[in-house]
Amino acid sequence: MALSQTELKREVARAAIRYVEPGRILGVGTGSTVDLFIDELAAIRDQVPACVSSSVRSTKRLEALGFKVIDLNELGDEGIGVYIDGADEIDPGFSMIKGGGGALTREKIVASVSKTFVCIADASKKVDVLGRFPLPVEVIPMAAAAVKRRLEALGATVTLRDFTTDNGCSILDAAGLRIEDPKALEDEINSWPGVVTVGLFANRGADVLLLGTEAGVKTFER
Numbered sequence: 001m002a003l004s005q006t007e008l009k010r011e012v013a014r015a016a017i018r019y020v021e022p023g024r025i026l027g028v029g030t031g032s033t034v035d036l037f038i039d040e041l042a043a044i045r046d047q048v049p050a051c052v053s054s055s056v057r058s059t060k061r062l063e064a065l066g067f068k069v070i071d072l073n074e075l076g077d078e079g080i081g082v083y084i085d086g087a088d089e090i091d092p093g094f095s096m097i098k099g100g101g102g103a104l105t106r107e108k109i110v111a112s113v114s115k116t117f118v119c120i121a122d123a124s125k126k127v128d129v130l131g132r133f134p135l136p137v138e139v140i141p142m143a144a145a146a147v148k149r150r151l152e153a154l155g156a157t158v159t160l161r162d163f164t165t166d167n168g169c170s171i172l173d174a175a176g177l178r179i180e181d182p183k184a185l186e187d188e189i190n191s192w193p194g195v196v197t198v199g200l201f202a203n204r205g206a207d208v209l210l211l212g213t214e215a216g217v218k219t220f221e222r
């Protein structure tokens with residue numbers, strides 16, 4: 001019988017444990033796959049001195065399991081060794097769409113100070129070209145209409161999500177974009193006034209992809 005999407009997520013969550021560096025601060029992302037990873041992580045809690053989390057949701061889950069969660073500003077120059085997070089889509093160049101769970105900005109910040117980004121995803125997330133999943137864009141609330149118009153000018157169908165981010169901002173979901181050049185689009189949308197960040201992780205993509213498939217977990221490295 002075929003494995004469910006949740007079972008595939010659990011498999012990659014388990015496989016990600018071997019990327020945890022004992023004694024080093026760990027970066028933890030957000031989402032249902034990461035929730036499963038945090039559950040697995042509890043078994044090696046004594047090896048993780050502290051975590052930096054990308055959302056209130058993950059912080060609560062980590063703290064409930066007894067992990068220490070520190071603010072990124074408390075971190076020294078050494079940064080984070082490994083950051084483990086999910087994705088909504090990932091392409092062959094390891095560029096991703098993220099932000100389905102609304103934590104894109106903090107995820108991008110934590111990823112930016114991490115040496116290795118390990119992406120954990122079920123097989124449905126691997127695509128040839130990004131864009132089937134609506135692209136999330138976090139915006140300052142007063143800029144929502146202006147940014148929506150600019151996304152529509154690119155050919156997207158845009159929806160304002162009924163959601164407020166951990167940063168007190170709004171999210172626009174831009175559907176229907178075929179993203180052939182993720183780095184260029186990330187740079188362009190990030191340059192618009194009012195955009196906090198776009199959920200394209202191309203300039204800082206993943207380094208390792210653990211993909212949950214029917215044939216087991218496949219590992220891809222950049």
Ligand SMILES: O=C(CO)[C@H](O)[C@H](O)COP(=O)(O)O
Binds near residue numbers: 086087097107
């Ligand atoms: O970017 C994210 C949250 O902002 C998640 O990583 C992404 O939405 C994948 O989530 P899930 O593991 O639930 O499929």
